[in-house]
Amino acid sequence: MKLILFDAKPYDKEYFDMYSREYNVDIVYEDKKLTFETCHLANGFDAVCIFVNDVVDKEVIDKLHEFGIKLIVLRCAGYNGVDIKYAKNKITVVRVPAYSPNSIAEISIGMILTLTRKINKAINKTKNYNFSLEGLVGFDLFNRTVGIIGTGKIAQEFMKILSGIGMKILAYDLYPNYELESKLGFKYVDLDTIYKESDIISLHCPLTSDNAHMINKDSISKMKDRVIIVNTARGMLIDTKALIDAIKSGKVYGAALDVYENEKNYFFNDCSETGIDDEMLKELLSLENVILFSHQAYLTEEALTNIALVSLNNIKSFCNNEFLNNEVFYDELQDKIVDFRK
Structure with a gap:
């Protein structure tokens, strides 16, 4: 199998190179993202490997199909x-459904603690030899309520940590798993209840056409005052302008974000020399009670190993005409996208 891996970073090459030879996969690494303008680079290959910000629309699919x-x-x-x-019926699509749920769950709680205990501010003060405690009053997480939207594997690991802290957990999912509810000790409720009763709201759901900007001016208005919003899922789940306005007004206490709706032009790249042109992103970064990472929640040794191994196993299964556990496809009978994890 000849594979071109788009949007390649040094850590991608390191971990894929560890295992590609034993899977008989010949990989060429390309630092550009896959778009219509770059898809010609795939000519002569058997497969393409892409990440979260590559664009594979109809035009790109037609070109890739034309290239074989x-x-x-x-x-x-x-x-x-x-x-x-x-x-x-043109190109098979496979994915890595769960590379390290723990890594994202752990960083989520770390971001929350950074906000509630002002850890980032405290570090900056002591580095400047300022050992005053002024402005560092935080609040306990114990006995507060977390509302979790989406109850997949990442959310499940997150819930285990929250339970250990002694937090109350509410959850919403389009496909409730009541056996899981009993096992982990959370309670399924509707979205309005999540908004009304949660001190912290954390997003762990996939992005679909139905839930884009689900956190918006209207949904924020239903939330408790001084709520914290956490997003380690997809940036388009949040209307950033509405979030900024709510933080500036004091309605939202703060936000812990690993994603941003217009991230694809900036995230994973060093823009320190060139700067950025996105005024909304600049305003978001200027807010004291916002923690914004550049989509790094997954970035652990364990996750990178799993990403490489599962991707290569997906290729192996495809080449051997085996059942593809991680295939994603459109099911005409159900009129929806199906992934075998469900």
Whole structure:
């Protein structure tokens, strides 16, 4: 299998190179993202490997199909960047459904603690030899309520940590798992209850056409005053302008974000020399009670190992005409996108 891996970073190359030889996969690394302008680079390959901000729309799919590309290998869980419905009967799509739920769950709680205990501010003060405690009063998480939207594997690991702290957990999911509810000790409720009763709201759901900007001016108005919003899922789940306004007004206490709705032009790149042109992103970064990472929640040794191994196993299964556990496709009978994790 000849594979071109788009949007390649040094850590991608390091971990894929560890295992590619034993899977008989010849990989060429390309630092550009896959778009219509760059898809010509895939000519002569059997498969493409892409990440969260690559764009695989109808035009790109047609070109890849024309070049003889047989397989799109998503080295991530989300597949909102690929037109899955249009790809059917043209190119097979596989993904990595769960590379390290723990890594994202752990960083989520770390971001929350940073906000509630003002850890970032405290570090900056002591580095400047300022050992005063003024402005560092935080609040306990014990006995407060967390509302979790989406109860997949990441959310489940997150809940275990929250339970250990002694927090009350509410959850919403389009496909409730009541056996899981009993096992982990949380309570399924509707979205309005999540908004009304939660001190912290954390997003752990995939991005779909139905839930884009689900956190918006209207939903924020239903939330408790001084709520904290956490997003380690997809940036488009939040209307950033509405979030900024709510933080500036004091309605929202703060936000812990690993994603941003217009991140693709900046995240994973060093913009310290060139700067950025996104005024909304600049305003978001200027807010004291905002922690914004550049989509790094997954970035651990364990996750990078799993991403490489699962991606290569997906390729192996495809080449051997085996059942593809991690295939994503459009099901005409159900009229929806299906992934075998469900």
